[in-house]
Amino acid sequence: MRFLIIIPAHNEESNLPFTLDSLQRQSFKDFKIVIVNDGSADNTSEVIRKYTDQDSRFETVNLQKSLHQPGSKVVNAFKKGLETQDVNMFDVICKFDSDVIFPENYLEKIDKAFRSNPEYGLVGGLLYVEKNGDWVYEGNSNKHHVRGPVKAYRKESFIQMNGIRETLGWDNIDAILLQNLGWKEVVLPELHVHLIKVKGTDYTIKPAEYYGKYFYFLGLNRFLAYIASFKEAAKSKSVSFFFKIIGSYENYRRKKLELKISEQERKVINRQRWEMLKQKWLKM
Known part of the structure; x- marks a missing residue:
């Protein structure tokens, strides 16, 4: 299967290299990556250029800075990246974040899961964060839900649900709509994805x-x-x-x-x- 990976990025000069390096090291090689630079004011564009200049599988889209709206901002950037590609050329559409580190077999395992299970519409791993020197399960959602930073959709399921929605809650809405259409959302627990975040930050606390x-x-x-x-x-x-x-x-x-x-x-x-x-x- 061929993968289209779209990565929205805003001021991620420190984290983005970890994400892109981990994707370059993948055992599965048949993919294309579009990094959407959403109006970054730091050196994100220079970081991206290092990869696009050396690897033809990497492309970039540059946007003006969009207003920060939870959910909608990142989906808007994702959609702008998607618009530059012919979806029919791919079998799997991924929305990945710019501050995660994938295990080397991540895409290989996702590919195998889709090929072996035609009912799978959305597949992903589990997020782990660093705590006291160890990587521990993030715990911000149940272990049967594919989180926003690591989404991989079968192209047919993505098209049937009319893509992801530019709104807060999009990464729960997609799972519900896919289930209603008869597709399965599946987490592969052996795939541990490291989420880079500022130490001391607790993303589970919201107002x-x-x-x-x-x-x-x-x-x-x-x-x-x-x-x-x-x-x-x-x-x-x-x-x-x-x-x-x-x-x-x-x-x-x-x-x-x-x-x-x-x-x-x-x-x-x-x-x-x-x-x-x-x-x-x-x-x-």
Whole structure:
């Protein structure tokens, strides 16, 4: 299978070489990489040039700096990169981050999984972060969900779901839509991807404003949004956190901001969330 790998990058001069070096070292060689330089103000462009000058599999797209919007910024950059390529020339479409280090057999294992399992639509490994000198599981999601930095889609599944959405929550929306279309999302736990991040940073801690906005753009109805808000507040053991989240959610509802999913897709997402709620909480 032939891979198209698109990597959005903004001010990643320190991290990007680790990502690109790990891809050059892959045992699987049939891929093309498009690095989308999203208005970087550092030396990201110079870093990219070192690879595009030496390896014909590497290309770059330069964008003006886009406004920072969680989810939408990175997807916008991804789409700009995708527009420069003929998707029909590839079998697998990857959205990778610019601050990860892949094991040398990553693409080989992904290729084998797709070829051996025609029902697989989305495949990826697990993210690990450095803690006290060791690499440990990130734990920011369940181990059955392919995280945003390491997405690999079968081309047919990607086309059927109309690509990824330029919105907060896109990396959950894709999995739900693919499942509804009959495709499987599969994590290969033996593939450990190292996520480079600033020491002391905890990406699992997010403000109430974020969750309210996330639940709105995910398309959750009020009942499910309140349940999800309660779940997040319970983690923090804070009643006030619950009210802040639903306050944020209701604020976005009042504004009636445009969702990047259709009404039918919104129904699919709510139905899937309800089924998860029944299985995990209600034991039905």
